[in-house]
Amino acid sequence: MNNDLLARVNIIFQDVLAQPNLKLNISDTAETVDGWDSLNHIYLITEIQKEFSIKFSIQEVRSIDKISSLVGLINEKLI
Numbered sequence: 001m002n003n004d005l006l007a008r009v010n011i012i013f014q015d016v017l018a019q020p021n022l023k024l025n026i027s028d029t030a031e032t033v034d035g036w037d038s039l040n041h042i043y044l045i046t047e048i049q050k051e052f053s054i055k056f057s058i059q060e061v062r063s064i065d066k067i068s069s070l071v072g073l074i075n076e077k078l079i
Contacts, residue, residue: 005071012047016040028067052078 010024017035030036036044045061048054048070054077056064064070 002071002075005074006067008051009048009067009071009074012044012051016043016047024067026068026071030065033067048074054078 006024006026010022013024013033013036014020014022017033017040019035022033024033030041041061041064045056045064049056052074054074056073056077060073064073
């Protein structure tokens with residue numbers, strides 16, 4: 001996994017979830033990250049799309065429930 005992407009995603013999660021000390025791991029899921037609920041999911045996706053100048057399909061947005069899949073999708077879109 002791309003550590004730079006993970007670091008940038010981590011900053012977005014910290015900002016959106018108002019958790020400045022949050023440290024994401026590639027194995028984290030929506031269940032293990034406090035505050036990653038359905039409403040914040042939309043905010044997170046919106047900020048990620050802005051940060052990386054990418055667009056996710058609705059199916060992709062629905063399928064993202066792990067940091068590993070999120071970072072993987074970002075990486076695919078940037079290639």
